[in-house]
Amino acid sequence: MNRKEALLYMLMLALSIPLYILMLQALNSLTVLTMNFILGIYLVVKGSDYFVEGAASIAAHRGISEHTIGLTLVALATSLPELAVSVNAAFAGHPVTAWGNVVGSNIANIGLVLGTAAIIMPLSLSKYVRKDAGVLLLITILLILFSLIFPSIYWWMGLVFILIYILYLWEIHGRVEAVESVEIEHSWLFSWILTIFGAAGVSWGGRIIVLSAVNIARLLNISEIVIAATAIAVGTSLPEFATSVAAALKKKYGIAVGNVIGSNIFNTLIVLGASSLIMPLHIPTRDLWSNIGFLSLYTLLVFLFCMRKRIGKLQGLALLLLYPIYIFLLFII
Numbered sequence: 597m598n599r600k601e602a603l604l605y606m607l608m609l610a611l612s613i614p615l616y617i618l619m620l621q622a623l624n625s626l627t628v629l630t631m632n633f634i635l636g637i638y639l640v641v642k643g644s645d646y647f648v649e650g651a652a653s654i655a656a657h658r659g660i661s662e663h664t665i666g667l668t669l670v671a672l673a674t675s676l677p678e679l680a681v682s683v684n685a686a687f688a689g690h691p692v693t694a695w696g697n698v699v700g701s702n703i704a705n706i707g708l709v710l711g712t713a714a715i716i717m718p719l720s721l722s723k724y725v726r727k728d729a730g731v732l733l734l735i736t737i738l739l740i741l742f743s744l745i746f747p748s749i750y751w752w753m754g755l756v757f758i759l760i761y762i763l764y765l766w767e768i769h770g771r772v773e774a775v776e777s778v779e780i781e782h783s784w785l786f787s788w789i790l791t792i793f794g795a796a797g798v799s800w801g802g803r804i805i806v807l808s809a810v811n812i813a814r815l816l817n818i819s820e821i822v823i824a825a826t827a828i829a830v831g832t833s834l835p836e837f838a839t840s841v842a843a844a845l846k847k848k849y850g851i852a853v854g855n856v857i858g859s860n861i862f863n864t865l866i867v868l869g870a871s872s873l874i875m876p877l878h879i880p881t882r883d884l885w886s887n888i889g890f891l892s893l894y895t896l897l898v899f900l901f902c903m904r905k906r907i908g909k910l911q912g913l914a915l916l917l918l919y920p921i922y923i924f925l926l927f928i929i
Contacts, residue, residue: 605643609796619807626812626815633808640798642797644835644838644839646790647794648794648843648846648848649846650786652843653787657784677806677831679867681803683870685697686872692880695880696820697828700829703922705859706915707915707916707918708916710907710915711912713856714912719844721849726902728857728861732860736895747879749871751872758865761866764865802835805831810828812827826923826926839851857898886926
């Protein structure tokens with residue numbers, strides 16, 4: 597970490613607090629909203645870069661594979677915006693926003709994040725990627741079945757999701773993996789400083805992006821489900837985007853792929869699960885043809901791609917090109 601860059605980042609992080617307070621008092625000002633949106637992007641992108649450095653160094657110190665770090669530590673941290681938004685939306689009585697944020701974020705993670713990362717650098721896959729992609733496919737199938745049978749995601753479904761995630765973490769803990777050759781870049785203490793420092797910026801920046809983007813969209817009179825699945829979903833997926841792209845550029849393939857798969861698993865099981873404990877999450881009828889349909893397609897494609905030894909540029913391009921089609925259909929259905 598360059599000292600001047602770190603000082604600038606700390607300054608911008610501190611500056612974001614009064615700007616955020618100003619935004620709360622001027623939610624109809626496009627200028628203030630845009631300033632906060634740009635600042636949020638900076639905090640997310642730069643913070644994710646620091647976070648990847650720290651997480652990879654922790655993996656090297658602990659003898660843990662990068663893929664496992666990507667599935668757990670990185671995935672949990674980059675999913676904090678989704679958790680905060682959906683839980684807050686449920687408490688505020690906006691279950692459609694909580695639902696749309698999760699489904700839209702999962703689609704954006706695969707289409708935008710994984711697609712872009714694979715185009716930048718073909719992603720080599722470890723032997724555990726197939727298993728984790730299979731887990732994601734199974735829980736997505738379970739979510740689809742719930743969506744087709746019931747009009748909402750109820751509290752007991754949330755408990756089922758949370759229990760599945762606990763069992764999944766238990767399985768990860770019991771793995772015996774061959775650790776990739778990872779260079780120890782920083783001391784143990786500094787690795788954790790980088791990780792915590794980066795995570796703080798990523799989470800806070802994601803919050804700023806979401807609030808500013810939602811209010812910009814609100815001024816354009818866009819429906820709640822469309823806002824949730826586009827502006828909010830893309831906003832809360834920016835930490836995953838920045839983290840996976842940074843990981844791909846640094847050739848930390850395990851983190852780049854594990855972050856997306858782990859985040860989608862976390863979003864489905866924990867974010868939806870926790871939100872449904874607060875209130876039932878109503879599923880709009882239109883979602884059965886748009887969001888659910890594309891989530892099914894994307895998850896299946898990821899599973900099939902993960903059967904190979906790597907996700908190449910052609911596969912990444914296919915994932916990326918499907919995303920504007922999804923956005924277009926979302927607005928016309």
